[in-house]
């Protein structure tokens with residue numbers, strides 16, 4: 579049995595599904611067409627899919643009583659207008675610019691492969707199709723709804739395609755056993771002053787002045803408070819206040835994101851931001867507070883599972899695999915991934931698949947309106963999902 583060869587054998591089906599998702603991207607937690615399509619395909623294969631939340635889909639294959647391995651795909655797109663030159667362009671003004679269309683199609687491909695081998699599965703594989711990765715809401719929603727129970731999940735794996743990588747298309751990248759994706763938090767800071775005539779600032783409290791001081795002060799967290807060997811990105815992406823030149827507004831707002839590489843650092847930084855914001859505002863007679871939006875923890879790999887996954891994948895004849903541990907590399911990123919909600923609960927590994935290199939014209943990265951992902955990478959992802967799930971179960975009866 580070579581699941582990579584079998585994945586190549588169903589490539590047309592995977593590609594067709596992927597093109598369907600690409601033409602019809604949907605956003606956030608509400609993916610009515612996508613979830614319905616996934617369920618329909620699963621039913622055609624003999625599955626009994628369950629809906630989790632509005633648009634999460636779960637299905638299982640194998641036999642009860644043994645261990646359970648979860649494989650996960652995210653299904654949501656981005657509010658980006660597609661400019662890429664492909665013949666299956668998005669039809670609705672949104673775009674699968676992160677490649678989640680590939681993930682969804684690949685997990686359906688893995689579902690097909692696993693169903694064909696159902697009698698040989700020595701436990702249960704749980705397929706997790708989640709919405710809202712980009713907004714860091716989908717995995718959290720499904721974990722809270724119990725996706726890791728009934729049956730209880732013992733280990734898990736996610737995969738992300740990456741384009742604009744100088745690497746042969748289809749290479750399965752083990753990102754380095756110590757690599758991480760950052761924890762992320764989105765925040766909004768609201769400042770309340772006292773509006774007045776621009777000629778008489780002494781009669782008001784200027785929230786724009788306060789906002790300026792907060793902006794500068796927050797940068798000192800990185801420069802003066804954090805261990806220099808630790809990591810923090812603190813980005814303010816928008817600042818708004820006022821509507822004309824000769825009026826001081828009553829209120830102002832700024833919003834941004836922080837990225838951290840340790841869950842402890844994340845907690846410390848959040849507490850210090852709240853203190854800096856409120857005390858600076860008080861110093862200038864205003865009021866300000868931080869509102870925390872969506873976020874997620876650090877994504878890291880389970881060391882034992884990482885070794886197992888490497889052994890399983892490198893043994894698959896024909897499947898190109900590169901482990902960053904072997905070349906002294908590390909695929910860590912201050913980008914984030916909400917699969918971390920799963921990985922913080924059960925032993926997990928998160929893989930990458932190279933889906934386009936600059937040398938062959940794949941010059942634009944994820945989230946760019948011109949980003950493209952090569953379909954030759956699809957069978958590699960589908961095979962990796964199925965191979966790891968199947969072999970892990972056979973070794974963990």
Ligand SMILES: [Zn+2]
Nearest residue numbers: 676712944945
């Ligand atoms: Zn993305």
Ligand SMILES: [Zn+2]
Nearest residue numbers: 676678711738
């Ligand atoms: Zn993504």
